[in-house]
Amino acid sequence: xxxxxxxxxxxxxxxxxxxxxxxxxxxxxxxxxxxxxxxxxxxxxxxxxxxxxxxxxxxxxxxxxxxxxxxxxxxxxxxxxxxxxxxxxxxxxxxxxxxxxxxxxxxxxxxxxxxxxxxxxxxxxxxxxxxxxxxxxxxxxxxxxxxxxxxxxxxxxxxxxxxxxxxxxxxxxxxxxxxxxxxxxxxxxxxxxxxxxxxxxxxxxxxxxxxxxxxxxxxxxxxxxxxxx
Amino acid sequence: xxxxxxxxxxxxxxxxxxxxxxxxxxxxxxxxxxxxxxxxxxxxxxxxxxxxxxxxxxxxxxxxxxxxxxxxxxxxxxxxxxxxxxxxxxxxxxxxxxxxxxxxxxxxxxxxxxxxxxxxxxxxxxxxxxxxxxxxxxxxxxxxxxxxxxxxxxxxxxxxxxxxxxxxxxxxxxxxxxxxxxxxxxxxxxxxxxxxxxxxxxxxxxxxxxxxxxxxxxxxxxxxxxxxxxxxxxxxxxxxxxxxxxxxxxxxxxxxxxxxxxxxxxxxxxxxxxxxxxxxxxxxxxxxxxxxxxxxxxxxxxxxxxxxxxxxxxxxxxxxxxxxxxxxxxxxxxxxxxxxxxxxxxxxxxxxxxxxxxxxxxxxxxxxxxxxxxxxxxxxxxxxxxxxxxxxxxxxx
Numbered sequence: 001x002x003x004x005x006x007x008x009x010x011x012x013x014x015x016x017x018x019x020x021x022x023x024x025x026x027x028x029x030x031x032x033x034x035x036x037x038x039x040x041x042x043x044x045x046x047x048x049x050x051x052x053x054x055x056x057x058x059x060x061x062x063x064x065x066x067x068x069x070x071x072x073x074x075x076x077x078x079x080x081x082x083x084x085x086x087x088x089x090x091x092x093x094x095x096x097x098x099x100x101x102x103x104x105x106x107x108x109x110x111x112x113x114x115x116x117x118x119x120x121x122x123x124x125x126x127x128x129x130x131x132x133x134x135x136x137x138x139x140x141x142x143x144x145x146x147x148x149x150x151x152x153x154x155x156x157x158x159x160x161x162x163x164x165x166x167x168x169x170x171x172x173x174x175x176x177x178x179x180x181x182x183x184x185x186x187x188x189x190x191x192x193x194x195x196x197x198x199x200x201x202x203x204x205x206x207x208x209x210x211x212x213x214x215x216x217x218x219x220x221x222x223x224x225x226x227x228x229x
Numbered sequence: 230x231x232x233x234x235x236x237x238x239x240x241x242x243x244x245x246x247x248x249x250x251x252x253x254x255x256x257x258x259x260x261x262x263x264x265x266x267x268x269x270x271x272x273x274x275x276x277x278x279x280x281x282x283x284x285x286x287x288x289x290x291x292x293x294x295x296x297x298x299x300x301x302x303x304x305x306x307x308x309x310x311x312x313x314x315x316x317x318x319x320x321x322x323x324x325x326x327x328x329x330x331x332x333x334x335x336x337x338x339x340x341x342x343x344x345x346x347x348x349x350x351x352x353x354x355x356x357x358x359x360x361x362x363x364x365x366x367x368x369x370x371x372x373x374x375x376x377x378x379x380x381x382x383x384x385x386x387x388x389x390x391x392x393x394x395x396x397x398x399x400x401x402x403x404x405x406x407x408x409x410x411x412x413x414x415x416x417x418x419x420x421x422x423x424x425x426x427x428x429x430x431x432x433x434x435x436x437x438x439x440x441x442x443x444x445x446x447x448x449x450x451x452x453x454x455x456x457x458x459x460x461x462x463x464x465x466x467x468x469x470x471x472x473x474x475x476x477x478x479x480x481x482x483x484x485x486x487x488x489x490x491x492x493x494x495x496x497x498x499x500x501x502x503x504x505x506x507x508x509x510x511x512x513x514x515x516x517x518x519x520x521x522x523x524x525x526x527x528x529x530x531x532x533x534x535x536x537x538x539x540x541x542x543x544x545x546x547x548x549x550x551x552x553x554x555x556x557x558x559x560x561x562x563x564x565x566x567x568x569x570x571x572x573x574x575x576x577x578x579x580x581x582x583x584x585x586x587x588x589x590x591x592x593x594x595x596x597x598x599x600x601x602x603x604x605x606x607x608x609x610x611x612x613x614x615x616x617x618x619x620x621x622x623x624x625x626x
Contacts, residue, residue: 049620049623049624050620053619053620056530058530058618058619058620059618059619059620078534078535079534079535079536082529082532082533082534082535083532083534084532085530085531085532086531086532086533087532089532091530091531093527093623095523097523097524097527097530099243099524099527099528100247100524101243101246101247101250102243102246110239110528110531111531111532113235113236113239114232114236114531114532114533116232158531
């Protein structure tokens with residue numbers, strides 16, 4: 001049995017919207033095991049991205065515990081969280097979020113600036129992951145010179161380059177057409193199956209979710225294994 | 230810390246790489262700060278030029294004597310008797326003919342039209358003895374000849390010729406009811422005497438109805454350490470009621486008031502412009518941060534800390550400010566350095582001709598001011614960029 005890599009215990013998250021308090025997540029419990037590919041689905045505003053941000057150390061819960069890779073990240077300060085993210089998390093965004101002034105190669109090298117390594121080693125590692133996502137021939141291109149699918153593959157390469165223990169993907173196919181989306185999902189599936197990467201993905205797309213090993217539905221801040229009627 | 234600086238430099242390089250896409254907005258900072266630095270540099274260059282023109286005329290081994298209670302030549306009066314007593318005191322240097330190196334001088338101002346505006350301005354006319362050139366360092370007749378004693382002849386300083394009309398060689402100048410023929414043009418190494426016209430002191434006393442009175446005495450001591458001894462000797466004679474000071478101190482006092490006014494005026498204008506430039510920089514940097522909100526949030530999501538983000542934005546602001554500082558400073562250097570103007574010296578009510586002096590120190594000050602403005606303009610946007618929660622930055626996208 002695989003060990004849990006992420007555990008959320010009695011997590012609450014609420015925001016203030018003017019004078020109103022909005023509860024996004026309520027008493028949420030979740031365990032994600034190592035090597036799992038979890039798809040989180042649910043309607044807009046159900047708290048999927050909030051949950052993903054909590055798991056990725058980009059947000060803090062209002063109450064409850066968030067433990068990832070044996071660390072209580074809800075107890076960390078912003079500086080500790082930044083260092084923790086650099087070492088343990090790879091993030092893939094819906095709109096790729098590549099830096100427009102950098103080439104694909106430089107975008108992929110970016111997270112490695114946070115690690116102690118030579119420029120030559122950075123180049124080598126970036127080239128390796130670009131090969132995994134089949135973009136070696138586009139390494140020198142800037143994002144504007146790449147298609148949406150290619151940009152998302154660069155973003156996946158950037159998320160992979162530090163060899164993180166957890167890959168979090170926020171609507172990775174949300175901006176892509178069907179065939180490109182299938183291609184990206186195939187890539188994520190390969191990373192999960194062949195490279196053993198633990199992936200937590202938020203998606204609206206049922207076809208994308210089919211590639212995951214588990215699907216959970218989030219509605220009104222609560223998780224279930226079945227979609228709400 | 231080293232890692233954080235390395236990260237900051239990496240992000241700054243990325244930010245600067247995108248400057249090309251934000252040239253218009255970024256130029257607001259550069260031009261705004263260049264304007265502030267330009268104005269401050271211009272005013273300080275004016276003050277510097279004025280000060281150096283006056284202070285450059287002084288020697289520590291020379292003494293200026295005015296009548297007691299006078300701080301300038303305009304209000305001073307020393308009779309011939311007193312002049313004779315003073316020039317017979319010990320410690321005064323002597324020339325080859327064993328004559329004391331001392332020059333009792335008459336000082337008046339005369340209305341002469343300026344070349345630039347054709348309006349009358351006060352030109353100093355100095356009645357001097359033949360010892361006067363010896364007491365002015367770098368004195369040289371550059372055109373024509375020295376005036377002859379006892380004649381209504383005049384030699385004029387190079388700067389005076391450039392600033393005033395009717396002083397060319399051979400011209401006849403009407404000054405305070407008397408006619409003077411310009412027979413020579415002199416230079417004194419660019420100092421304040423070049424703003425003057427010189428005539429024979431005895432003729433000047435008659436022409437300007439000064440009786441047997443001089444306005445000042447300049448004399449050279451045997452050496453600069455003899456000053457205290459000379460003053461002591463001066464004070465023992467009760468017939469002598471004069472105010473003696475080293476020539477360098479005299480010119481420093483003369484230049485202080487106007488230099489301070491020009492500097493104060495420069496800083497006041499500069500301050501007003503600086504406030505505007507800070508708002509310009511703030512606006513530009515807020516816009517820059519807002520335009521790159523997602524980029525910044527992405528970098529932070531990847532693990533870049535707040536310090537590198539703040540530092541990188543500050544670096545960008547400082548680099549733009551530095552460009553503004555260099556532009557403003559060098560702009561003023563090329564436009565104004567060496568440019569000659571004249572202004573009224575309140576101490577003597579006469580025009581002093583001087584050059585703007587954009588010194589390396591002024592350029593450096595300009596750059597320091599620019600960096601300060603860039604720091605203020607960049608700090609708040611940088612702090613905001615680093616403080617916005619990552620999730621909020623993405624949600625607002």
